[in-house]
Every structure is written in C-alpha cells, then in structure tokens.
Amino acid sequence: MHLERIEIQNFASYFKEHSIDLACTSDKPVVIVLGGTGEGKTSIFDAINWALYGTEYERDLINRRMRKRQIIDYVNETALRDAESKKLSVEMSCTLYFEHGGVHYYINQALVAEPTRDSDGTLIPRQKDRTTALYEITPSGNHKRKQYDAIFLDEILPNNVKDYFLFDSDRIYNLSSPGASQEVREAIFRVVDLELIKNAEKHLSEIATEFRRAADREAKGEELTKVSADYEEAWENLYALKEQEEILKEEEQAIKTQISKYEAKLENLPDSRELQGQRSVLLNQLEQVAGEGGQIELLLGDIREEATTAALKLAADPLLNLVTELDSRRQKGLIPKKVSQKLLEDLLELNTCICGTKFEDGDQIHSTLCARLEAERGKTSGQGQLELLYQLSTASEFVNDAIGDLNKKDKEYHRLTDLRIELDLAIKQLDAELDNLPLEDYGALTSELRERRNAQITNARKLQQVADRIVDCEKQIKALEKQRENLGKKQKKVRGLQLRESLAQNAAKKFEEIYKVFAEDSRQAVEKLTKQEFHQFVQSASAYEVALSKDYELQVLDSLGNRALQRLSMGQSQCLSLAFITAISRVSEKNPPLVIDMPFGRLDRGVHDQISNRLPKIASQIILFLIPEIEWNEVTEKNLKPKARHIYDIEFDEENRESTLVKI
C-alpha cells in the first residue's frame, strides 16, 4: 500500500480545502509535516485514519483513553460560523488517494452538519448526513465506484493491525516497557496472521459441534442414543476443560507479567540498601571531620592571641630603620641622648606599642618594653638602640616561629573545611538518589514477588491437572467415537453428519498443530530481525543482545546474560520498540506506510541522530509529524531532509485558530 495524497475540507483547524502530497520514491521515502503543539499536526494523522477506516476509526476516537472525541467535533469552527451566517450546512470531508497492488484508489469520507445553538447558546454542529465512497481510478482515467467494506481494508491493512504502523510515540514506547509481553504477543499474533489460524481452528470446532448435535438428534435406537448422549457430554467436558486451560494460560501470562514488573522494581531497589550504607559511612566521616575541625578552631584562637607578637615582626623593619636614622641623627647631634628612653617611657604610658598594637600591664609586650626601658636607663650612650635592636631581632624570630605554626594550623583547618564541604555534597547526592527510588521498600516488594511466584506454581499445578484431564477426556471421546461410528453405520443420515463432524474436527486439530509450529517460526523470525534492527538503530549498544522469549517478552541481555531492559535509556527503549515494529512489518511482508506522530517527543537530542538516521531505511514510505526545534533540529534535519520528498510547515493563525499548510 502506498499513500499518494490526502485532501481535507473543513476538518479540525483546516478551513476550506487543503491538499498534502504524500507520494514518495525509493530514494526519498519520507514526508515531513512540521507544526507546534495544537497547530493541527495530529489532525492530519486523524484525517488519514478517518479516511481509511471511517466509522471504525470514529469508534476508536470515542473509546480512546485520552483525547476522547466524536467525529462531529472535528467540524471546522470558521466553516460552521460561516454556514450559520449564510443559513447553510457545512461539509467536512477527507479524501485519501492511495495505490495497492498496482491499482489506484481513493476513499472519501464526508459528513454534512447543520450549525445549531445549544442551551448555553454555544454554536455546535449537528450531523445531517454521513457518506463513504470508494473509487478505483482505471488506467484509462475512469473513476469506478467500488464497494467499501471491511473486506476491502482487510486485504490491505486490517483495522486491528493498523495500530502497529500508524501510531504515536506513546505506543512505540509502551512496547518495550517491562511487562508488555501481552502487547508484544498480540502484535505478532495480528500482524503475522497467527490470528487467522486460531480463528480457523475455532470456527471449524464450532461447525463440528453443530454437525455432532445434528447427528445426535437424528440418532435412533436406545443404544446409539445413549452413546451419542455420552459422546456429546464428553465433548462438552472437553470444551469446558479447554476453556479452563485457556483461562489458566492467560492467568499464567498475567502472573509472569506481574513477576517481570516486580523484578524490574527490585532490580532498581537493592541500590537503596547500598546507598543507605554509604550514607551512614559518610555521616560518620563528616562527624569526625567536624570534631577535628572544631579542635583546630580552638587552637587557632590561641595562636591568634600569640600572633599579636607577630605584629612586632611587622614593626621590626621600620623600627630598625628608625633606630638607624635616630643613631645617625644623634651622631650628628640632631637628637638628644636619651630619646630612646623617652620613647619607651611614652609607649609604656600610652600602653601602645610603636606599631600601634595595644598591650596590658603585665603582658609580654609590656614586660619587653619595661625591660628595655631599664636597660636604657642603665646605658651610657647608644647602647640602648643596639639592645633594642637585639631584642627586636629576638622577637622577630619568635614571631616567625609563631607565624609558621599559625600557617600550618590554618592549612590544616582549610583542608578539613574543604573535606567537610565534599562530604556534605556527597551526602546530598546520595539523598537525591534515594529520593528518586520507588517508595515501596525492599521487604514489601520481595513479599509480593514471593506471593506471585507461589501463585505461579499453583497455577502451573492446576494447568497440569487440566492438561491430564483433557488427555483422559480425549481418550474417552475416541472410544465413544468408535462405538458411535459402529452403531451409526446402520443409519445413513447419522453417518453423513458424523462424517462432516469428523472432517471439521480433524481440520481444527490440524490447525492447532500448525499454529504451534507457525507461532514458534514467527517468534524466531521476529526475534532475529529485531536483534538486527536494534543494532542498526543503536550501534553503541553492541554489548546488548535482544531476545524474544517463548512467552513473547521482549528482553535485552547484557554480555553476562543478565536482563538489562531497565538499564536502557528512554531513547534506547524507543529504538527497541521501533526495531520490533520494523521486524514484524518485515516478517509479515505487508509493507504498509509508517505514519508516526511525534517520534522524538520523549527523547533527548543524543538519540535523535540514531533514530533519524535509521528511520528512512525501515519502510518504503514514512510520514512523520514533527514539532519544530524540539524534533526538527539541526541533527534530525541533517539526516531526514535529504530523504524527504515533501516537507510541509503548518502556519497557525492564533486569532482565527486556523491552520494552513505551506510546502517548504
């Protein structure tokens, strides 16, 4: 199937007629539609679906979990207002042109609505008419009307299969999340036509039952009647047992899904124990460092007191210069003899050292100065300054030692302060990691998991018991069948009905056998292709292996064979889903167009390159709806633009809420 063009009229935010060329070539298989949120991108996606599936899609719209809508809600508001002012009806339509099997068709879905006012006075559309038309365009250019029905679409792209080719980013993400095995199984079941075989088996079994009951009604003679009744009862039992078996198998699948989910949670959860352990260690270290830091702080206090003597060091050089100057002046007779004695007496009176440092009576500076004064008084001439100089030199040595000690302690204090900051930061990071973990605790999860595993064992036991009873029932049926056949041989009509019953039943049994083989073949084929495609999408993930289990669980294994699905980034998970969809499409060989609404919406830019590089290679026609800047950026543009046959930009008029398509 190849989409060629879509024409929309008064649909959603598109007033009047708009046309989008969707045709692609093998070297340019991509069509891109760019538009911001709410500007009409998804409406085109809806238009394609509605055009193809008509009322079936209208039912899907109503049954959607999110964004539930009725098709009448899509009537363009401007067109409705315009129709009201002119007292006319408004027609909304979508026409999709496509090619399938070398033949060109178009489907037109149209809805005629009347503008009315509801009780609040709001203008609303009321459906007046609804039509669907399918036409074939013959090679000579004639338009031949065809019957549009589900049979036609089933041959091209069945409704229950379309969701794997026309989808949004939520759907592709869900396929690879833990516990999605049911959805994966259903995807393969539908796309690879396993559904057909299962239904064939079911329908033939039903027909066999009808023939059997007809034969029993025709049966004459007490013995044959009794055997027929027992035979019928045995079949009823067998159907009931098989139904029970189906229910138990579904239950088994559901339990396995739950176990997968709990295991996934637990695989993340044990880190909390480790993290909490690390946190305790860091807290102890922090306490220790805080203690050491506190002690050093006290020590520094003492040292700073002692460091007041360091002020003398500061004064030493200027003092020396002063002394030299004084001496020289004295020798020249410019300064009286006893100036140093006078200077010292003044300093002591002021309780202030020459450098400005205050001192108290009895402290070291005071004692030093007093001693100097005494010495000065005892001197004859010039000796005082020399002695002062000597004292200053001694003091400066003392001060140097004190400064050295102070520097060491300061360094140590800074080191401890830095360490404290580092430990604080590490603890904060651990707290953040712990905050992001699930709220359930380890104990509760393991308890739930244990319960599920026990339920799994019980279920398996019941399944085995039912399987054993089915075998016994089938043996009983075979025995009764033989009796019935022998007795029925005498009655022609009964014999005829028994023959038909036998043919239908045996054909159903063969379908059952073929189903098992075909299902396994399909699973293996899908697994192989998914692996290949995944590595094409994510070349950096070569360490990972993809597996599709017999229970249809899509799994990723690391190099040690451990499950690693939870370790995949969101982008890698999306790639896994896309790989799976590509695989089922290839296995089914249906080769429909892929229409994806916002494929990069959930992903960071790092993954955009991988996906946008690979997308044009996975299908012969890909239609992408992208948000500008977020999804259409320099990376995706570089990869997709050379492969794009058409690129459209939606221009949105905010005032009138109207969209227009511009080809760029």
Added chain:
Amino acid sequence: MASKTQKMTKSQQRLFDLFKEVEDEDLREIMIEVVFLEGKHRSGNFPRKKVRDIVDAVAKLQELKED
C-alpha cells in the same frame, strides 16, 4: 476489490508448506479454503455458514466416491 493475484509472502509460503505436510487431501482442501475465508473477513461478520458449506462439499465428494 484489491488485486487477487498477489505474490505469496514468505510467511504465507511457510504456512502453505505446513499445509502441504497434511497428508489427508480432503482436510488440506478444507483448511486452505477456510484460511482464505478468514483472511477476507478478519474485521468481523465472519460467514460461518460458508465454513459449513466447505465441509459439506468435501463430505459429499467422499460419499460419492464410496458409492
């Protein structure tokens, strides 16, 4: 109606090969006809009567051979 003469896919070919392994010709015929019918009516309104007719037709042929 969409083209009737489409090439068989690998998957269909595999299914066809599995059908060929069914030794009973009559069963094989019933199976192929029913699967074809299933493919045409997978969206709903399956014509069960047609399955009955297929089985009936094969049974009649068997009865004729016996006679």
